[in-house]
Amino acid sequence: MVKKLSIFATFAAPLALMGTAAFAQDTAAPVAPAAEASAQVAVGATVYDSTGAEVGKVKSVAAPNFVIDTGKNTATLALSALGTSPKGPVLGLTREQLDTAAEKAAADAAAALASAIAVDAPVHASDGTTVIGKIAEVAEVAEADFVLDTGSTKVKMPKTSVANGTNGLFIGLTAQAFAEATKSASPPSASK
Numbered sequence: 001m002v003k004k005l006s007i008f009a010t011f012a013a014p015l016a017l018m019g020t021a022a023f024a025q026d027t028a029a030p031v032a033p034a035a036e037a038s039a040q041v042a043v044g045a046t047v048y049d050s051t052g053a054e055v056g057k058v059k060s061v062a063a064p065n066f067v068i069d070t071g072k073n074t075a076t077l078a079l080s081a082l083g084t085s086p087k088g089p090v091l092g093l094t095r096e097q098l099d100t101a102a103e104k105a106a107a108d109a110a111a112a113l114a115s116a117i118a119v120d121a122p123v124h125a126s127d128g129t130t131v132i133g134k135i136a137e138v139a140e141v142a143e144a145d146f147v148l149d150t151g152s153t154k155v156k157m158p159k160t161s162v163a164n165g166t167n168g169l170f171i172g173l174t175a176q177a178f179a180e181a182t183k184s185a186s187p188p189s190a191s192k
Contacts, residue, residue, distance in 0.1 A: 040089065041066055041082060047089045055095045070095050073102035113164050121168060123148055125175040128165045132178050135169075155182050 045058045047068055056070035065076050068091075075098060083090045093101070117138055122131045133150035139159075148155045162169045171178065 040084065041079060045089055046087075047082070047091050048085060048087050049091060049094045051094075052085070052087055053094065055091050055093065055098055058089070068098070070099050070102070072099050073106075075102040075105075109164070113162070114159075116164055116169055117146055117159055117162065123162060124165065124167055124170040125178060126170060126172050127174065128167050128170050130175045132171070132175055150182065153182055 041058055041061055043058055043060055047055045047058060049055050056068040059067040059069045059074060061067075061079070064079055066079055066082075067074055067076050077091070081091060083092075091098070117135065119135055119138060121135045123133055123135065124130055125132050133148040133155075135146050136149040136154060137147040139145050145156050145158055148157055157171075162171055173181065
């Protein structure tokens with residue numbers, strides 16, 4: 001019997017953060033040292049390119065990185081990628097270059113995740129090391145479900161409930177929380 005887990009909001013939200021493109025680049029603009037810039041970066045600050053055009057706004061700062069929102073994409077970058085100018089923080093990319101890089105990184109990550117969701121692939125708990133089961137079936141539709149065999153039960157899960165980590169696929173729940181969630185999971189409807 002395959003149970004359909006109905007608590008995906010619990011562990012899908014932490015995984016949504018992982019969809020953010022993460023990369024760093026060198027600053028090409030003639031700017032002050034990065035250490036000085038990173039000390040001055042605050043949430044809401046406007047980041048400019050070397051010509052003075054706006055690249056985006058700082059959404060959050062968690063050293064050694066910050067998240068920038070271009071209005072079209074968000075990206076996590078190294079604080080060391082920033083310099084300073086009289087206008088404020090400077091990045092060595094234009095808004096268009098950053099958007100292109102963020103979209104490519106997101107597409108690459110999505111393709112890597114899609115290829116990792118395969119029969120017999122282990123799925124880990126949020127610690128990234130505890131295996132909670134192996135994928136038993138994968139729906140052919142790209143955005144559909146897969147069946148996770150935990151050894152004691154089979155659970156139908158959406159592909160969006162997993163992310164790629166250092167050791168392979170993982171979910172945003174601890175092994176204990178996943179076990180509790182699958183205990184109370186209701187069986188899937190007959191119509192799938």
